[in-house]
Amino acid sequence: EDKVVQSPLSLVVHEGDTVTLNCSYEVTNFRSLLWYKQEKKAPTFLFMLTSSGIEKKSGRLSSILDKKELFSILNITATQTGDSAVYLCAVAGSQGNLIFGKGTKLSVKP
């Protein structure tokens, strides 16, 4: 059965800290891995990863995929209170739909 596991499930840090969120997966016929940020409303797209070892970067956020070890990490440097959200990892497999993890709830304290 396809599955996506995120860790930790929740994390509390202080502004300025650097955090690393983990996502491991078991999916038949992997196609891509996506990261989303979900505050109170719609999940907003962050990254789509299809190739191993190529870091994608957007401001203070970056992500990388390891297709051999079947995981991805999302890094956030110099965290701000506005980074507080649930971060969702999703993988597209052979069934033709996205399989989401449960998310990591990040709380950034001032």
Added chain:
Amino acid sequence: GAGVSQSPRYKVAKRGQDVALRCDPISGHVSLFWYQQALGQGPEFLTYFQNEAQLDKSGLPSDRFFAERPEGSVSTLKIQRTQQEDSAVYLCASSLGDWPLIYSNQPQHFGDGTRLSIL
């Protein structure tokens, strides 16, 4: 519009009633998806449309759930004879690409969802 629009934002219904949830995708987006998100969980796939064709409905939990997209733009998710376990946020997402590009270089963009509460 600029993004995916869903209505209503909140829906409260009594057990046994039928409900209809609407999704307006981003203009020009070929692919449309419905997801169900329970509290504290990630979204779970329900169904996928490419234009007006429903290509995958494997995630619909029962035959009480029905989705349509008759003209290839707006979609409606209908739930008949609602049960308490149907209470969740229903998310709609659209993508510019069609299968299989949607999973290689065209991400899905989500609406704010409809929060459905069944009493």
